[in-house]
Amino acid sequence: MSTKKRKSFSSDFKARVSLEAIHGVKSLKEIASEFGVHPVQVGNWKKELQEQAASLFEVKRGLKPVDSSSDQEKLYTEIGRLKVDLDWLKKVGDYPMKSRNAWIDANDPLAIATQCALAGTSRSTFYATSRSITPDAEELELRELINKEYTRHPFYGSRKIMHYLCSLGYCINRKRVQRMMRVLGLAAIAPGPNTSKPHPPHKIYPYLLRGMTVTRPKQVWSIDITYCSLPQGFMYLVPIIDWYSRKVLAWWLSNSMESSFCVDCVEEAFRNYGIPEIFNSDKGSQFTSDVFIRAIRKYPTLRISIDGRGRALDNVFVERLWRNVKHEGMYLKGYGSAAELQQGLKKYFLDYNSERTHQSLNYSTPDEVYRSSKGGGACIVDKYQSKNERKEALDEKKGQRLPAA
Numbered sequence: 001m002s003t004k005k006r007k008s009f010s011s012d013f014k015a016r017v018s019l020e021a022i023h024g025v026k027s028l029k030e031i032a033s034e035f036g037v038h039p040v041q042v043g044n045w046k047k048e049l050q051e052q053a054a055s056l057f058e059v060k061r062g063l064k065p066v067d068s069s070s071d072q073e074k075l076y077t078e079i080g081r082l083k084v085d086l087d088w089l090k091k092v093g094d095y096p097m098k099s100r101n102a103w104i105d106a107n108d109p110l111a112i113a114t115q116c117a118l119a120g121t122s123r124s125t126f127y128a129t130s131r132s133i134t135p136d137a138e139e140l141e142l143r144e145l146i147n148k149e150y151t152r153h154p155f156y157g158s159r160k161i162m163h164y165l166c167s168l169g170y171c172i173n174r175k176r177v178q179r180m181m182r183v184l185g186l187a188a189i190a191p192g193p194n195t196s197k198p199h200p201p202h203k204i205y206p207y208l209l210r211g212m213t214v215t216r217p218k219q220v221w222s223i224d225i226t227y228c229s230l231p232q233g234f235m236y237l238v239p240i241i242d243w244y245s246r247k248v249l250a251w252w253l254s255n256s257m258e259s260s261f262c263v264d265c266v267e268e269a270f271r272n273y274g275i276p277e278i279f280n281s282d283k284g285s286q287f288t289s290d291v292f293i294r295a296i297r298k299y300p301t302l303r304i305s306i307d308g309r310g311r312a313l314d315n316v317f318v319e320r321l322w323r324n325v326k327h328e329g330m331y332l333k334g335y336g337s338a339a340e341l342q343q344g345l346k347k348y349f350l351d352y353n354s355e356r357t358h359q360s361l362n363y364s365t366p367d368e369v370y371r372s373s374k375g376g377g378a379c380i381v382d383k384y385q386s387k388n389e390r391k392e393a394l395d396e397k398k399g400q401r402l403p404a405a
Contacts, residue, residue, distance in 0.1 A: 009037070014045050021046035025339050027255045029233025039233065043256045050260055101125055142170065143180055150186050157188035189229075204288060208278055208305035214378040217244045217370050220305075221269070221276040224318040225262065225286060228253075228330060228341055235338050237325075237345065238262050238286075240269045241318055242276075244376040246358055247366035248321070248349050249273050253342055259289040266295055280305040282315060317378065324352070 017035050021028060021042050032039040100119040104112060104126045116123040135143070142165065149164050150156060156164070158177045165172050181187070214220050220243040228235045238261065239251035250269035254261040266279075279302055281287035288306070296302060307315050329348040335341040357363040362375050369376040 015049070017042055018045040018049040021255060022049065024253065024255055025337075025342075027230055027233030027235055027338055030338075031255070033232065043258075046256055047258055050258075097121060097125075139180075142172065143184060146177065146180055146186070147184060150181075150184075155189045203293070204283060205304045205306045207280075207308050208303060209280060209380050212380065214243045214376075217242055217247075217373055217376070218274060218276045219244060220278045220280060220378070221249065222280045222315050222318050223262065223266065223287065224282060224315055224322075225257065225284060226322050228335075230338065230341065231336055235341055236261075238265050239318070239321065239349075240265060241321060242273075242366075242370060243317055243378045244373075245366045245370035246317060246321075246361065246376070247353055247370045251345065251349055253338070253345065255338065257286065259286045259291045262286045263292055263295045266292075270299075275299045275302055277301070278303045278305050280307070280315060282307045316380070 013035075017031060017037065020026065020031050020035075026034075028039040028042045032042050035042075100121050103119050104115050104121070106112060108115060112126060113123055116126060145165060145168070146161055149161055153160070158174050158181055161181070162172060162174045162177045165177070209220060212220075221240055222243060223238060223240050225236055225238045228237050233255070236254050236257045237251065238254075240249045241247065242249055250265050250272065252261045252265040252268075279296055283306055286292060293304070296304060325345070325348065329344060330341075333340075333344050335344055352366070354365055354367045357365055361369050364375050
């Protein structure tokens with residue numbers, strides 16, 4: 001029994017895939033489907049290219065010294081390869097296609113693709129392919145029922161659809177339902193990837209905003225990351241918002257979730273609006289990574305603040321922004337590609353800053369509040385009082401119970 005050989009890709013192929021991923025017009029799933037590789041592999045190649053891009057400009061330009069020994073080694077290698085190819089070509093002759101197909105051996109040191117090319121046969125004829133099975137009437141009926149039930153309840157997964165079919169009298173198990181859902185291209189609408197996973201070795205900074213009153217622009221900025229679901233995978237959105245005015249200062253979109261595009265977003269905000277006093281984020285690994293922290297620590301006057309564990313309200317203004325972006329923009333438009341999402345978000349954030357009025361800003365726009373420094377503000381209530389503070393509050397209340405924190 002022959003063992004399946006691991007796929008190998010050329011450097012040119014990896015470079016094309018990586019550049020397509022860095023371009024950011026398509027999601028990783030779309031790129032992987034187009035080039036026939038796994039989405040995780042595309043993300044790894046993109047990260048590797050970004051990390052090694054700077055080294056391309058460190059080498060001095062000009063003619064490189066010629067190493068004569070390397071030319072000889074290449075020449076001997078080429079001679080050896082041509083000798084192996086010649087031995088194969090001697091076999092071809094006038095043999096029929098069926099006989100030449102039998103020459104291909106998976107255990108031969110020569111690659112299967114090369115063997116097929118030298119034998120003059122197609123590589124697809126070597127691999128055993130199963131005949132396509134035409135679905136019977138019952139299969140077609142089940143697929144139609146699954147499609148209709150999914151249309152009514154797009155959040156149903158294979159388990160609930162299996163129970164639905166069983167309630168109709170069909171004897172079917174979950175694996176068969178999963179197979180038919182894959183054939184139909186259906187998947188339950190569920191929360192996407194967790195974008196706030198911390199990285200254990202990274203340093204965690206304290207939360208500085210509890211009980212603080214924000215009274216001016218550039219006093220507190222926040223950053224966060226969320227996923228944007230598309231028909232072919234996910235894109236990841238990161239914005240920076242000013243707490244006083246709710247103005248979105250900068251935003252970036254990426255098809256993979258790493259620290260580099262978060263750093264680019266921060267540098268754009270700093271370049272256009274200056275340096276804030278406090279910069280707040282959650283405990284996601286992108287915001288606690290060494291690359292991101294170094295980009296912020298370059299400014300000695302800036303203080304870093306990080307949300308507490310499970311404390312979504314610590315960054316409440318960005319969380320509210322997610323609700324606005326998705327319900328007022330993404331869910332209504334139903335973007336079909338990364339390019340459409342990019343253009344749609346560009347239009348939405350322009351409208352959000354300059355035209356959309358906010359009730360909390362006394363029905364002014366974020367741009368107006370940011371320019372005038374009037375009408376904004378924020379405050380996160382400190383619900384975690386010390387024992388002495390709670391005792392003093394009890395004395396002031398004259399024995400009345402305090403509300404639970």
